[in-house]
Amino acid sequence: MKLLLTSGGVTNASLHASLVELLGKPVEESRALCIPTAQWGHPLCGPASLQRVVSGGAGSPHLTGLGWGSLGVLELTALPTVAGQRWVPWVREADVLLVDGGDATYLAHWLRESGLADLLPTLTDTVWVGVSAGSMVLTPRIGDLFVEWPGAADDRTLGLVDVAIFPHLDAFPSNTMADAERWAASIDVPAYALDEQSALRVVDGEVEVVSEGRWRFFER
Numbered sequence: 001m002k003l004l005l006t007s008g009g010v011t012n013a014s015l016h017a018s019l020v021e022l023l024g025k026p027v028e029e030s031r032a033l034c035i036p037t038a039q040w041g042h043p044l045c046g047p048a049s050l051q052r053v054v055s056g057g058a059g060s061p062h063l064t065g066l067g068w069g070s071l072g073v074l075e076l077t078a079l080p081t082v083a084g085q086r087w088v089p090w091v092r093e094a095d096v097l098l099v100d101g102g103d104a105t106y107l108a109h110w111l112r113e114s115g116l117a118d119l120l121p122t123l124t125d126t127v128w129v130g131v132s133a134g135s136m137v138l139t140p141r142i143g144d145l146f147v148e149w150p151g152a153a154d155d156r157t158l159g160l161v162d163v164a165i166f167p168h169l170d171a172f173p174s175n176t177m178a179d180a181e182r183w184a185a186s187i188d189v190p191a192y193a194l195d196e197q198s199a200l201r202v203v204d205g206e207v208e209v210v211s212e213g214r215w216r217f218f219e220r
Contacts, residue, residue: 001120001160002203003128004210005135007167008196009062012212016066018201022127023095030095032068037076038099038133041106041149053100063098063131076107079114091119094126101132101167104142105152111137117158132167135200139164143183155187161202164191169214171196177216184218191218 002022010016016027023030036053039045052059056071064071072090074097079087091097099107111117120128128138136142140159143166147155164187166180180193192200197213209215 001123001126001128003130003138003161004199004201005128005130005138005161005165006062006199007132007135007165007169007194008171009060009131010066010129011062012197014210014212015197015199018199018210019127019129022201022203025095027066027068029069031070031072031093032064032096032098033072033074033090033094034064034098034100035074035076035134036100036102037110038102038104038107038137040077041103041109041151042101042133043148045102060100063100063129068096076110076114076116079116084115088119091116091123091126096127096129099128099130099134099137101134103147103149103152104133104136104157105147105155106149107133107137108157109149109151111158120160136165136167140189141187143187145179145183145186161200161207162189162205163200163207164189165200166191166193169193169195169198169216180216181218188220190220192216193218 056064137157138160142155168175184191193216195213198211198215201208
């Protein structure tokens with residue numbers, strides 16, 4: 001897969017240009033599937049916040065509201081009850097998976113339970129655009145600071161990339177650079193702190209920062 005791991009979505013021209021390059025065609029010609037599942041695992045999310053992201057309009061201008069050629073919703077909690085021959089073609093036909101935020105451990109659980117995690121390595125031409133937990137879920141760990149789901153055994157996630165992500169830098173009182181430094185010291189992997197104007201672009205394992213804002217790399 002080709003990855004655009006954002007904190008707050010496609011929020012500026014640099015991120016939009018990177019997305020189009022990864023897609024290989026305009027957003028307006030691309031088929032998107034939105035995955036809102038992570039929201040169910042976070043106490044600050046609920047029906048109203050899900051409605052905003054799945055509506056694809058002004059409520060989610062930096063993800064589903066970007067003007068996709070087509071937009072559908074893939075709810076991972078439903079997939080174990082749906083035959084794979086139905087939903088796997090939906091995923092393979094999509095140009096991009098739009099993976100919204102919430103709790104990354106909950107999302108990791110349902111990526112595994114649904115079978116989508118096993119499918120991801122075969123989606124070589126598909127673009128994954130993550131927002132917050134939708135980005136963090138592909139990292140090895142998220143740190144105890146970001147675990148909100150009571151069902152989580154620990155802070156481990158899928159580990160499809162080799163670095164961790166501290167999102168929403170400066171966006172909340174508890175997401176200062178000092179908070180990011182303490183968080184980075186508590187985990188044993190290289191990590192990035194990203195503000196809402198920054199993202200990691202990952203192609204063939206190579207990590208590149210795309211930013212019009214503030215970010216920082218923490219060595220292990």
